[in-house]
Amino acid sequence: MRRDIFQAIADPTRRAILGLLALGPMTPNAVAEHFDSARQTISKHIQILTECEVLTQKKTGREIYYHFNPEKMKEVDVWLERFRKMWEERFEQLDDLLNDL
């Protein structure tokens, strides 16, 4: 299954995990402590986020820390910007049409 940024943000728990890790890197256990969900559920979300490349793993000593990758989030901005542009262009055409009506 293809993983991308839109899948990463498609779930409220994953968005919450991203929000948390945006503040600083954490171990999976530390992340799980912030949620009522089962630890396994949280690890699954972390795994998906990693596959979406919005999180990266770094080993420090014996612990694995997850880091937020802001570059990846920019893909959403790029898409939304294009969507915005599409409406802007449509409306400019509508301006012309209204002038002629």
Add this chain to the structure above:
Amino acid sequence: MTNNFVFKTDLAAKKIHVTREFNAPIEKVWRAWTEPALLEKWVVLKHWSAITQIMDFTVGGVWLYAMVSPDGQKHWVWAQFTAIDNGSLISSMGAFCDGEGNPLLDGPKSYRDTRFSVIEGNKTQVDMTITFEEESTLQMFVEGGFKEGISMTLTLLDELLASE
């Protein structure tokens, strides 16, 4: 003239808000939004054309049109009107289509409320809220129906930049 174009996204709420002012009376804006011959002139971008297959502008009625690319490929757009308040509100539900223009009603949907109001006597403000039913719809929009919109917008943008 400023047109006060606003495009706000609220991904957590799965909503996109678009606002725009038009220098025309509300009757004309309403016509441009509801008459197929007029809609065809502005819903698709330069070099593309629109062909209306169905336009039943009643509550429960369907609007189905094809966006036709410069190389003749059709991309169908399907919407069903869920509420109409003449001259002030249009609500619709949108779904993706297969290659023949049949809506995929089991698939993800989007909802759009468009409100029209008079400003400064003879101008019109349009406020639109697009809501994605499921969070995955946003992804579908990217991978599916809007790719064409995106690529054609980019082509247009390239031309615009080249001409300046």
